[in-house]
Amino acid sequence: MMFQELRKVRPFLYVADLKPLVYILMSIAVIAILYGLYRHWRLWFHGGGKPSFDRPLTRIGRLLLYGLLQLRVVADGYAGLMHLSLYIGCLGLALATVTRSADYYLFHGSILLGQRYLYFKLMADVSGLLMLIGVLMALFRRILRLKEGLSTRLGDILLLIDLLAILITGFLLDGLMNAAYRRPWIDPWTPIGTPISNLFIGWSTYSIKALYRPLWVLHLTLAMGTMAVIPYTKLSHLLIGGFLNLLLSRLEEPNTFKPIPEIYRIVEEGGVLGVSKLSEASWRERLDYDSCVECARCHEVCPARISGKPLSPMELMTALRDAMHGGLWDESLTPGRVEASVIWSCVTCGACVAECPLLLNQVETLIDLRRGLYISETEVPREVQELSYNIMSKGNPYG
Numbered sequence: 001m002m003f004q005e006l007r008k009v010r011p012f013l014y015v016a017d018l019k020p021l022v023y024i025l026m027s028i029a030v031i032a033i034l035y036g037l038y039r040h041w042r043l044w045f046h047g048g049g050k051p052s053f054d055r056p057l058t059r060i061g062r063l064l065l066y067g068l069l070q071l072r073v074v075a076d077g078y079a080g081l082m083h084l085s086l087y088i089g090c091l092g093l094a095l096a097t098v099t100r101s102a103d104y105y106l107f108h109g110s111i112l113l114g115q116r117y118l119y120f121k122l123m124a125d126v127s128g129l130l131m132l133i134g135v136l137m138a139l140f141r142r143i144l145r146l147k148e149g150l151s152t153r154l155g156d157i158l159l160l161i162d163l164l165a166i167l168i169t170g171f172l173l174d175g176l177m178n179a180a181y182r183r184p185w186i187d188p189w190t191p192i193g194t195p196i197s198n199l200f201i202g203w204s205t206y207s208i209k210a211l212y213r214p215l216w217v218l219h220l221t222l223a224m225g226t227m228a229v230i231p232y233t234k235l236s237h238l239l240i241g242g243f244l245n246l247l248l249s250r251l252e253e254p255n256t257f258k259p260i261p262e263i264y265r266i267v268e269e270g271g272v273l274g275v276s277k278l279s280e281a282s283w284r285e286r287l288d289y290d291s292c293v294e295c296a297r298c299h300e301v302c303p304a305r306i307s308g309k310p311l312s313p314m315e316l317m318t319a320l321r322d323a324m325h326g327g328l329w330d331e332s333l334t335p336g337r338v339e340a341s342v343i344w345s346c347v348t349c350g351a352c353v354a355e356c357p358l359l360l361n362q363v364e365t366l367i368d369l370r371r372g373l374y375i376s377e378t379e380v381p382r383e384v385q386e387l388s389y390n391i392m393s394k395g396n397p398y399g
Contacts (some may be wrong), residue, residue, distance in 0.1 A: 010116060011104050013180065014209045014339035025224035033239075036231025040290055043324055049283040051248050062359070063246045072357040076297065082141065086134030092127025096120065120191040125174070125192045132167050135160055149296035149314065159233055162226055169219035171196055176212045179203060226337050234293060241291035241358045250284065250361060254353045258364050274371025276378075278320070279329040285368065289321035289359045298352035298362060304345040313352040313362040320365070333345060333369065340379035343369045 012019060036182060040309040043052075053059065065071045070087055074080040097330050099120065103111040117398040142152050175196030178186060185196045200208060230236055252258075260266070266273060275281045297366050305312050316338060323337045334340050346366045353361050374380055374388075 009109070009112065010181070011109070011331075013177065014212045018217065021217065022220065024221055025220060029224045029227040032072050032228035032298060033230055034208050036236075037239065040231060040236075044283045044286045044290070046286075046329060047279050051283065053248070055251055058251060059249065062249055063243070066357070067242050067246045070357075072355075076357075078137070078146065079143070079295070082134050082137040084134075085130045086097075087135065089127045089129070089131025089134055092123060093131060096127060118186070121186060122189045122191075125190050128167055128170060129192055132164070135163050135167065139164070147296055147300070149299035149312065151294045151296075156234060159235065162222060166219065166222045166226065169197045169215055169222065173212065173215055173219060176200055176208055176215070178204070180208050180212075221277040226331070237291065237358070240287075241293055245287055245291040245358055245360075248284070248287065249359045250364075254350060254359075254361055254363075257367060272368075275368040275374070276334070276372035276376055277328075277330055277332055278324055280372070281320075281365075281368065285365050286324060288316050288362070288365060289324055290359050291360055292317040292321065293358065294318060295357065297355045297357065298360075301351045301355050303349060303351060304347055309341075309345035310339065312341050313366075316342060316365070317360070317362060334373060334378060338369065340373060343373060344379075344384075346370075 070083065073083045073087075076083075088208070103109060139157070141147065142150060142157060142160070145152060157336060171192050174190060174193035175198075178193050178197035179200035183194075183197060189195075226235070230238060231240070260273060263273070265271075272280050275285070278286075292314065294314055296314055299315070302311060302313055319337050320333070323331070323333065328337070331337070334343065343366060346363065348363055348367070350363055353359075353363055356362070374384070386399075387397045390397050
């Protein structure tokens with residue numbers, strides 16, 4: 001009897017006439033995502049340059065370790081548990097959506113039947129619960145300021161509230177469907193949907209439909225709208241920081257300074273050494289700016305900041321990102337965007353690089369900014385000037 005009932009699963013119940021809305025909103029979301037990624041790509045390669053994809057197996061391995069398995073993310077206590085909950089929950093819900101769509105559009109409902117459908121519903125409910133826990137942990141973390149340096153901007157809070165609204169409306173829709181026709185056979189398999197369906201016991205079909213339709217439209221609009229804004233918000237780390245950035249990451253050891261190819265020729269021809277304006281930054285450095293998620297882990301471990309110096313690697317990256325998105329390619333970065341005291345505060349220990357979950361190299365950016373200051377003879381500390389003079393005149397830094 002149970003499996004006969006399971007064959008009566010009815011997708012788009014009460015909203016069959018609204019199916020075109022799915023295709024319209026999905027098309028808008030895909031176009032918005034592609035255009036957003038294109039805008040980012042143009043910023044990274046402004047003025048030339050091309051990405052490197054040598055040693056593809058190594059790059060894919062890094063993507064799996066630090067992207068799929070979240071190797072550095074999960075090592076951060078409360079934040080690691082929070083991100084793991086968000087990550088597994090989001091993956092589970094994405095898998096549920098793709099599976100449901102494939103079953104409906106490609107296999108005409110022949111896959112999610114019988115026991116498979118029950119397992120599917122259990123997986124979807126557990127995934128939603130995990131993501132709900134992660135979102136609430138993230139909200140509490142920001143509202144209660146549990147981590148020094150962590151952003152508490154209104155936009156970040158609203159983004160989490162948006163995710164919370166998507167989850168809550170999804171659970172309510174599931175509960176309404178259970179109350180409408182699934183309750184006799186699905187109770188144990190929807191640990192969230194079943195308790196919610198108790199709210200609607202005794203409701204008439206008309207009442208359930210009257211609530212379900214607007215709630216379905218709201219849920220769909222929120223979900224597709226959130227997808228559409230991924231490249232324009234902190235959610236961009238799903239595609240940029242956690243995918244493109246890792247796939248195109250540096251393969252050399254992070255504690256090595258970036259060499260300057262043909263340095264003598266560049267000097268003789270009066271070329272540019274270092275970075276004094278954004279147009280001189282490499283595409284890889286610009287990708288770093290965009291990939292920073294402001295998790296504050298580099299900010300927390302930086303010995304220069306801890307000792308009272310004005311350097312925060314995170315704030316440096318966000319300042320450069322803001323300048324890049326503002327199109328300030330030929331504006332001097334110092335002192336307009338970054339103070340010289342910030343640049344010279346770095347001790348090049350690499351703590352920020354070792355801590356960053358997305359493998360960014362803040363030290364490389366700082367070294368290039370220092371080179372730019374030195375070449376332009378702008379606010380160079382006396383100690384550095386003396387060292388340089390000793391090396392040039394006596395062949396060693398000590399004089």
